[in-house]
Amino acid sequence: MAVTTSQNAIPMDKLWQEPERAADDPALVIDVGGFEGPLDLLLHLARNQKVDLARISVLALAEQYLQFIESARRVRIELAADYLVMAAWLAYLKSKLLIPQQARGDDGPSGEEMAATLAFRLKRLEAMREAATRLVNRNRLGRDVFARGAPEHIPHRVQSAYDATLYDLLSAYANLRQRGAVTQVTIEKRKVWSLADARNLLTRMLGEIADWTALQHYLLPYLPPEDRITATASAFAASLELVREGRLEIRQDGAFQPIYLRKGQSSGTTNPLLQAMAGDVD
Incomplete structure (x- = not known):
């Protein structure tokens, strides 16, 4: 060894x-x-x-x-x-x-x-x-020393503290009721001027249109704002029908310019604006 x-x-x-x-x-x-x-x-x-x-x-x-x-x-x-x-x-x-004592080498102790x-x-x-x-020989658990028995029961009480106001309570209640309520949505029917209504209006006004008069002059002052767009479109379409029949003349000085009307001179005369529109259609 x-x-x-x-x-x-x-x-x-x-x-x-x-x-x-x-x-x-x-x-x-x-x-x-x-x-x-x-x-x-x-x-x-x-x-x-x-x-x-x-x-x-x-x-x-x-x-x-x-x-x-x-x-x-x-x-x-x-x-x-x-x-x-x-x-x-x-x-x-x-x-x-x-x-006998001999010189010890390094081969062993x-x-x-x-x-x-x-x-x-x-x-x-x-x-x-x-x-x-x-x-x-140390003290052994259960023989020399003993552990503590059942732990002491400490009552645990929870007391809540609320900081909400009456307004918060009513708002929460209203939101809860609103989520459970059935909401009925009614879409109001849109009021539209028909082509017949616009034709009847222009026919009654033919005796008053002796000279060139803007179309909006007879419509806008007597209509509420929500009806002006549909009334203008229907009146323009009805005026084209009356021009075709020769009972009305129509002109416009340029694109997006006011439209002018006057009573037709004769039933055989065709309005230049109507001829131009007919040529575009062809």
């Missing part, structure tokens, strides 16, 4: 701090190579070079550690992990005595780096376990 370090390796004795153990926790007491006592004491003496590691049997240390694990893991499994680090450290110290990595992982595992224990 390759281990990558970004800084110089920190000695294991600075990384490893012996955990605090309760008074009732079982202790690993070993008897190897003339030493009999707790494993953490042996580790302390080995670090300070106050014990001869060459006389310590790693095989005996491993056997006693396995026996301790069988009895201690039922009580506290993290305690076994702590002693595992101690045993690994002792094995590492003795391996340095047995294996050193023993101190591997031991420091192992101690760091064990510490991180312990932190995870403690965090899980704290989460499990």
Whole structure:
């Protein structure tokens, strides 16, 4: 297993701090190579070079550690992990005595780096376990703490305020009634002068038309404004009939000029204006 370090390796004795153990926790007491006592004491003496590691049997240390694990893991499994680090450290110290020191190349991590990595992982595992224990022991909803019951009923009243005047009220009512009312539209019949009415009028006026007189002179003063257009058109058409019969003469000085009438001189005479109109028709 390759281990990558970004800084110089920190000695294991600075990384490893012996955990605090309760008074009732079982202790690993070993008897190897003339030493009999707790494993953490042996580790302390080995670090300070106050014990001869060459006389310590790693095989005996491993056997006693396995026996301790069988009895201690039922009580506290993290305690076994702590002693595992101690045993690994002792094995590492003795391996340095047995294996000749050689120049370390770049092909792998050193023993101190591997031991420091192992101690760091064990510490991180312990932190995870403690965090899980704290989460499990937190107050639980419905067991330790309880939510609020039914919410309090708060009455909700709505009060409307109107700012419309009496005129607004009557206008709205009138518009509503007007939309529902049936409206009957009556178109007034248009008053029209017929050709016979205009002919009779001109026939009665023949005795009075001795000289040239404008057609409007006999019509406009006696008719209301709304009847003047239809009366003028009908009188002009009737005058053409009387001109054709020779009873009336008609002339016009130019386009859009007034039309003048006078009594015919003889029945055989044909009015020049009538001849011109007849030529246009042909």
